[in-house]
Amino acid sequence: MKKIWLLLALVIVVSCENDSTLNFVILSGKVTNNKSKEILIKGIDNSISESIKLSDDGSFIDTLFVENGVYTLNYGRNKAQIYFEGGNNLVVNFDNKDFDNSLIFSGDGSGESAYVYAKAKKLKEAKFNDMKVYELPENEFKNYLKEIKSSLENTLNSTDGVSRNFKSKEVRNLNYANINKLENYKVYHSFLTKNYDYEVPEGFLNETKEIKYDNEDDYLFSSEYRNLLLSYYRKKSFEQLKDNAAPIELTFINTIAEIKNETIKNGLLLNYANTMFSKIKDKDSFYKAFLAASTNEENNKIITDLYDKSQLIAEGKPSPIFTDYEKLDGSKVSLSDFKGKFVYIYVWSSSFSPSTEQIKNFNELQKKYSDKNIEFIALSVDRISNKDGWKEAIKKEDFNGTHILADKGKESDFIQNYAIVFPPRFIFINAEGNIIDADAPRPSDLKLEKLFNQQNI
Numbered sequence: 455m456k457k458i459w460l461l462l463a464l465v466i467v468v469s470c471e472n473d474s475t476l477n478f479v480i481l482s483g484k485v486t487n488n489k490s491k492e493i494l495i496k497g498i499d500n501s502i503s504e505s506i507k508l509s510d511d512g513s514f515i516d517t518l519f520v521e522n523g524v525y526t527l528n529y530g531r532n533k534a535q536i537y538f539e540g541g542n543n544l545v546v547n548f549d550n551k552d553f554d555n556s557l558i559f560s561g562d563g564s565g566e567s568a569y570v571y572a573k574a575k576k577l578k579e580a581k582f583n584d585m586k587v588y589e590l591p592e593n594e595f596k597n598y599l600k601e602i603k604s605s606l607e608n609t610l611n612s613t614d615g616v617s618r619n620f621k622s623k624e625v626r627n628l629n630y631a632n633i634n635k636l637e638n639y640k641v642y643h644s645f646l647t648k649n650y651d652y653e654v655p656e657g658f659l660n661e662t663k664e665i666k667y668d669n670e671d672d673y674l675f676s677s678e679y680r681n682l683l684l685s686y687y688r689k690k691s692f693e694q695l696k697d698n699a700a701p702i703e704l705t706f707i708n709t710i711a712e713i714k715n716e717t718i719k720n721g722l723l724l725n726y727a728n729t730m731f732s733k734i735k736d737k738d739s740f741y742k743a744f745l746a747a748s749t750n751e752e753n754n755k756i757i758t759d760l761y762d763k764s765q766l767i768a769e770g771k772p773s774p775i776f777t778d779y780e781k782l783d784g785s786k787v788s789l790s791d792f793k794g795k796f797v798y799i800y801v802w803s804s805s806f807s808p809s810t811e812q813i814k815n816f817n818e819l820q821k822k823y824s825d826k827n828i829e830f831i832a833l834s835v836d837r838i839s840n841k842d843g844w845k846e847a848i849k850k851e852d853f854n855g856t857h858i859l860a861d862k863g864k865e866s867d868f869i870q871n872y873a874i875v876f877p878p879r880f881i882f883i884n885a886e887g888n889i890i891d892a893d894a895p896r897p898s899d900l901k902l903e904k905l906f907n908q909q910n911i
Contacts, residue, residue: 478519479538479563481506483546485529485557488512492839494528495520496805498677505837522674524570535574537620542754553740565615569624572609574598577602587635588642592658599632623675630678633661637685673718683722687713698821703734704743711747720750724757728875731760732893742903763873767892770897773883774871779833782848782857789887790866794826796911798894799881801869804847806877815897817854826911827885830855837863884909 481495495504495518503525506516524540527546532553532883536546542563549556559567580602581587590598606628610621636659644652667686672679681902691706700708706726713719727744734740741761746756767774778786789797800816802808820830832855836844841859848857860866864876872881872892881896890909895902 477521477540478517479540480515480517480543481538481546482544482561483513483548485512485514486549487551489550490530494837496526496528498524501861505839524677532765535570537563537570539563539566560780565613569610569613569616569620570754572613573606576605576609580605585642585646588639589646592639592655595643596636599635603628603632623671626672627663627676627678630665630672630676630682633665633683634678634685636661637682668713668715668718670717673715673721674811680721680725681805682717684725687722698769701736701739703730703740707740707743708745710864716749720748720753723748724750724753725755727760731757731764732873732875732879737761737764760873763871764892767872767889769889771889773881773887773889774868775887776833776858776860776866776868779858779861781859782845787856787858789883792829792831793887794827794885796818796885796890796906796909797831797883798828799833799880799883800897801833801835801872801874801879801881804840804843804876805836808847808853809878810850810851812878812897813851813853817852819897819902820854823906823911828906828911832856832859833858833868835860835866835869835874 469588485493485508491508493506493508493514495506497503503520504518506514506518508514514710518538520538524535524537527534527536529548529550532548532550534546534553534557536544536559538544543561544559544563544567545561546556546567547560557571559565559571566783577583582602587595587598607625610616610624619709640652640654641660644650665682665686667683669679688706691702691709694709695702695705707723710719710722710726713722723744727740731737731740741757744757745754748757773789775789777788777790779788781787798819800812815833816830823830832848832853834844834857836859838859838861844859847853860869863869864874872879878896880894881892881898882890882903884890886908891905895905
């Protein structure tokens with residue numbers, strides 16, 4: 455957020471009404487019965503994109519420099535999906551005591567936001583993302599998808615103020631969502647029904663034949679389309695893997711490099727590199743392959759920064775430190791306080807839906823190694839303003855360990871120095887404070903205890 459740009463932004467919006475090439479949105483409104491100090495805007499990966507401060511009377515206004523797309527507005531426990539498009543001046547008003555019934559969108563982009571909010575509610579009511587839908591027989595499953603798509607198209611067409619351009623893209627997006635479900639059906643259906651020899655009938659995936667994998671507009675608009683692209687190029691990578699002995703990550707990079715559309719190619723490269731970089735063992739080869747494939751200088755700078763940081767957190771290097779982080783009881787603690795002990799750190803956040811399985815295994819490890827020279831730390835990158843949410847999540851998940859809250863969330867020096875893009879992440883440090891593994895196995899991974907045994911813990 456850059457409030458000093460607000461006046462300039464207002465002037466630009468007046469002169470360039472609804473210019474989708476602009477990279478900012480003006481968001482304003484008022485919260486009745488205000489109790490919180492801020493509204494959080496989160497991206498599709500649940501990471502916090504912006505924090506908006508509220509006045510004492512609950513009013514707010516801010517300029518958000520964000521990419522076009524769907525975001526989540528979070529106010530306390532209330533949340534709503536909304537849509538941002540460059541140049542919009544969106545107004546959101548609601549009553550904290552009756553969020554669902556009082557939420558009103560107005561201004562530029564209000565129709566699109568009203569639709570995505572209604573869409574999210576319908577998908578939740580229909581349990582669209584519930585794994586159990588994959589237990590349905592083929593015909594029932596397909597009919598279910600058609601009914602959801604038809605219902606959402608009716609909602610789209612009946613919502614006032616939605617632009618023709620948005621409608622056109624969203625209709626394709628709904629189709630991509632169904633195709634993603636169809637492609638996942640075989641794996642999930644066989645697992646849930648325990649019919650591990652199951653094969654989909656001939657013609658079940660006919661809809662996938664209609665997809666064109668070079669649509670830049672859909673790539674920029676639709677996360678469902680991006681998922682289809684990733685799936686498509688992963689399959690191509692595995693096919694090529696049969697003919698060479700290169701690691702899969704390099705084969706995937708080289709496969710994406712063949713994409714002719716620069717926007718799609720560079721976007722997929724950055725997404726993959728950002729996600730995988732911490733896990734890649736041969737970072738030198740991966741980095742060189744990325745630079746050879748990427749033609750976007752800004753993306754190259756991002757991955758170069760990750761590469762440079764990776765050299766500083768290689769095995770045997772002194773660990774980055776944290777100082778005076780807050781513990782669950784309110785006292786302060788620094789990494790140096792644990793010197794003389796091995797340290798296993800679980801970097802997490804209550805905002806990222808922590809894994810119940812990993813927490814369970816984390817707790818079990820602590821019991822098993824309770825008499826050993828190792829400290830188990832749960833380091834949260836929750837914002838200080840969400841301290842209550844952090845404490846509630848610990849209690850709800852029955853989460854054991856030494857709980858610590860990073861001083862500046864994801865922007866904390868410790869988190870940045872470890873190049874953590876988003877949690878979870880696991881770090882293993884020896885008794886001298888040197889790094890054993892900056893991206894250690896997760897608690898449920900059997901490799902972790904092997905690593906502990908190698909250190910004679």
